[in-house]
Structures are given as structure tokens and as C-alpha cells.
Amino acid sequence: MTTLHTLFADTGRRLRSFNTDESGATAIEYAIIAAGISIVIIAAVGSIGTSVNTTFTTVSNGLN
Secondary structure, eight states: OHHHHHHHHHHHHHHHHHHHOOHHHHHHHHHHHHHHHHHHHHHHHHHHHHHHHHHHHHHHHHHO
């Protein structure tokens, strides 16, 4: 019976430790922030790419 009591006590301690551990939540928050920054960078590069393409086309047409 002592082994069973020890098993339940150990399981209770592990569950409490798991319940108070927030390191996984922090990692997920950082991943969400990184994803948001990536989306902003992709949008900015796409916008700048279109502008640069228009400029090169204008210069190319001017040289012809």
C-alpha cells in the first residue's frame, strides 16, 4: 500500500508542477510574435518589390 501512496503523491506533485509551468506558453507567444513580424516583412518586401519593378521598367523604357 505504501508504494501506491507514493505513486499517487508523486503523480500529484508532477501534475501541480505541470499546471504551474508556463515555459511552453512563453514559447508559443514568441512564435506568434515572430509570425506577425514575418507577415509584416513579407508585405513590405512585396510592396517595395512592385515599386522597384516599376522603376526599372520606366528606366528600361527610357533607354530604348
